[in-house]
Amino acid sequence: MKAKDAMTRPVVTVLPETSLVEVARLMLGKGIGSVLVVDKEGRLMGIVTESDFLKERGVPFSTFRAPMLLGRFMGSDGLEEALAEARRTRVEEIMTSPVHAVGPEEPLSRVLDLMLAYDINHVPVVDGEGKPVGIITRFDLLRLLQPQL
Secondary structure (H helix, E strand, C coil), rough: CCCCEEEEEEEECECCEHHHHHHHHHHHHHHHCEEECCCCCEEEEEEEHHHHHHCCCCCCCCHHCCHHHHHHHHCCHHHHHHHEEEEEEHHHHEEECCCCCCCCCHHHHHHHHHHHHHHCCCCEEECCCCCCEEEHHHHHHHHHHHHHH
């Protein structure tokens, strides 16, 4: 089986200047765990996952999921400050780059090797020009096993 047989498409992309608030809304609205960052020509530059929101410049992703819970925990001033920071922060400041990606014809074993070697959950699938055509997540790989169980 090849990457193209397991990938999810269409892939969701954003430009590097997109704010974290916009990215969080997009991820929550679409029910996805990552977005790919592309340049103006559509070539892959980076990836942002929920865990990237927890890094140095990020804002906890749960801020967007459960503001009332965090509002009680952080206090309303802390929550507003975190959201203001998310509005100012551009996705290129927290994205993971370079990205471990594969071509559509790569065997799924290569995807699994990358996930295990780099402890990642998302592997973009790119065409010959480096433009995303899909993404494979650990969930996608698990879904392939379901009929066999």
